C-alpha cells in the first residue's frame with residue numbers, strides 16, 4: 001500500500017480508473033492536458049501536477065491512459081515527459097491501446113534509464129471502468145506484473161499476464177479484431193432484417209439467447225436500435241485501433257480481409273464528420289450503403 005502513484009490522461013476511461021485507485025487507498029498525483037479534466041480527481045483528494053515529468057518525479061508507479069501511439073510517446077519522451085522526471089527503479093504502466101512495436105521501443109528506452117514498463121491495455125468500456133470490472137492484458141517482466149497486480153485488481157476483474165513487452169498490446173489487437181467484426185455483423189444483420197420487413201429489435205431479442213448472442217449485440221446493438229451514439233468508445237479511437245492492426249499485419253505480410261473491410265467503413269465515418277460518435281455508429285455506413293434505415297417505422301417499407 002505504501003506506494004506513490006501517478007496517473008496521466010483523465011478522459012472517458014482514465015478518470016474513473018484514477019478514481020478507483022484513490023478509492024482503493026492510493027493517493028494519486030495526476031496530470032490532465034486540460035486543467036479542468038483534473039478537477040474531479042482533485043475533488044477526490046488527488047494532487048494536480050503541471051506536467052508528466054512532475055507526476056513522475058515522486059512516483060513509484062506511473063499509469064498512462066491517453067489516446068494514441070504518438071500521445072504516449074509525447075507523454076513519456078516529450079519535453080517535460082515522464083522520462084525526464086522518473087527515478088530509476090520506478091515503473092511506467094501504459095494502459096492506452098497503442099502500437100505493439102512502438103511499445104517495445106518505449107520499453108527499451110525506459111529500461112536503458114533503469115525504468116520498468118508494462119503495457120496493460122484494457123477491454124470493456126466506461127461502465128466497466130467505473131465498476132472496476134475491466135479486462136486487463138499485460139506485457140512486460142513477470143516480476144513487475146506481480147508488483148503492480150494489487151493495483152490492477154482495483155481497476156479490473158479479469159487480469160491476464162500475456163508475456164514480454166508489447167504482448168499486452170498484441171492481445172488487445174486480437175480483442176479489437178473480434179469486436180470490430182462483431183459490430184459489423186450486428187449492423188449488417190439489423191439492416192438485413194429491416195430490409196426484409198422484420199423488426200431488428202425483435203431479432204436482437206431472439207438472437208441474444210442463442211449462438212450469435214454476444215456483448216456487441218447486447219451493447220452496441222442496443223445503441224444502434226436507439227440511434228444513441230453518445231460515446232462510449234469513439235469512432236476515431238476505433239479507426240486508430242484498426243490502423244494499428246492493419247499496420248502490424250502489413251509488416252508481417254498477413255491478410256486480415258474482414259478487419260480491412262471494416263477499417264474502410266470506419267474511414268467513411270471519419271470522412272463524414274462522425275469521428276466523435278460511439279463506434280456503434282458503424283450502422284450508419286451500412287444503412288447509407290443500402291438506403292435502409294433500421295429505425296424507420298416498418299409500415300413505411
Ligand code: NAP
Nearest residue numbers: 009010011012013033034066067071096097125232233237
Ligand atoms: P478519451 O476520452 O478521448 O480520453 C483520452 C485522454 O487522453 C484525454 O483526456 C486527452 O486529453 C488525453 N490525451 C490525449 N493525447 C494526449 C497527449 N498527447 N498528452 C496528454 N494527454 C493526452 O479516450 P478514452 O475513451 O478514455 O480512451 C483512452 C484509451 O483507452 C485509448 O487508447 C482507447 O483506445 C482505450 N480504450 C477506450 C475504451 C472506451 O470504451 N472508451 C475501451 C478500451 C480501451 P484532452 O482531454 O486534453 O484531450
